[in-house]
Amino acid sequence: MSRSIRASKQGTKKVNKAFNLSGKTKEYITGASGCSRPTFDKFLGGKNIDKQKFIAICEALKLKWTDIAEIESSDRIQLQGKVINELVEEIRESIEDSLEKECGTMRVLDMSRPIEL
Structure with missing residues (x-):
């Protein structure tokens, strides 16, 4: 498996919905997941980020990362x-x-x- 991963189109929709419903700020999610704000913005945009950070963000949003990721x-x-x-x-x-x-x-x-x- 590769080191970087991105959200699928459906996954991006789920992430944005979960983020908006959570009521948490970007700063809170980045702090909870241990990633930077630009990395979180890439994640929300469906761009490739480090797999461990991807998983950490999904956990911070209480999402199953395998449902969000675009996996070959x-x-x-x-x-x-x-x-x-x-x-x-x-x-x-x-x-x-x-x-x-x-x-x-x-x-x-x-x-x-x-x-x-």
């Missing part, structure tokens, strides 16, 4: 792969205790022995 299909596939991997890891962590309890011992001749999973 190959980048979208990579992003979906990352999301799937994160979900798999989260599920593994949540069932780890029960899996260990159910499958972590082997009974032989009425003796329980722990086994590595």
Whole structure:
């Protein structure tokens, strides 16, 4: 994925609507996101800015950056792969205790022995 990113046309509309409805000033958003005023103006105009700043601005506006960004299909596939991997890891962590309890011992001749999973 590239280092710079911009809002799609629909994303720009969502951003401007969210910004106007938030009642917050540009100074507040730039302070909350840690970016400069010109960077925020570029963001509002749909121009390329640094990806981390893009994400920070979206978070300051309480928007999901993947809904706002103009992402190419190959980048979208990579992003979906990352999301799937994160979900798999989260599920593994949540069932780890029960899996260990159910499958972590082997009974032989009425003796329980722990086994590595």
